[in-house]
Amino acid sequence: MSPSEASLQRVMQRANISSQRALAEKANVSRWQVQQLRQGNIDAMRLSVLKKMAMALDCSLADLLQTFDPARSENVSDAEAGASVTAEVHPENKVTSDATSEAALLRQEYTRLEKRLEQQSHSLRHQFQTDALQVLESWLTYWPxxxxxxxxxxxxxxxxxxxxxxxxxxxxxxxxVTVMGRVGEQLAYDPQQHQLTRGTANAGDPVRISHVGYRHGESLLQRVKVVPLNPD
Structure with a gap:
């Protein structure tokens, strides 16, 4: 049994809910949403769904997040704590406090989703560049x-x-992408950076560049192709 599944069983027992179907009906959410929680995919669930499930389980949203996603719960706990203090000092402002809490939670959710989209965008951009470089590999090698x-x-x-x-x-x-070396350039052979196109050479032996190499950021994209100056 996974940790998230064990946690769900524990909170359901405390709320006297006998099954996942019963939880879905009480919270007025789909059984698929309950499955998401059981599988530990709480980070992908909407805040509105989590609030419904927290109410059905007789716990606060912060408690639910603390059980399944402690890192995310910290921001929610801060927002709810601020609203709780306001309500205790000024009970007549409870409606305003609830609205403030809701707005704070929505801002936290918006920030989290914005960061996720930014990370996905960066990942997709890098993948696009990698795919394009594979297409251009032959041209990069022979054009110089x-x-x-x-x-x-x-x-x-x-x-x-x-x-x-x-x-x-x-x-x-x-x-x-940066070019490594110049065609015709003579230099010492480095097995980590160079690839022999013919013959043999030891590290430090003089070689001549026949085809340049390339780096992509900090990564070696293609080693410099070289030929020995003193072939055996």
């Missing part, structure tokens, strides 16, 4: 070499194509 050949041969009309791909360069740069 082709561009170098076009620039070094005066009779190679492909130079006219270079301006056409600048938007792609700007696109990947805006995603935080």
């Amino acid at each position: 070499t082709a561009a170098k050949a076009a620039m070094e041969r005066d009779d190679f009309d492909a130079k006219k194509l270079l301006p056409l791909v600048k938007p792609v360069d700007r696109l990947v740069a805006s995603w935080g």
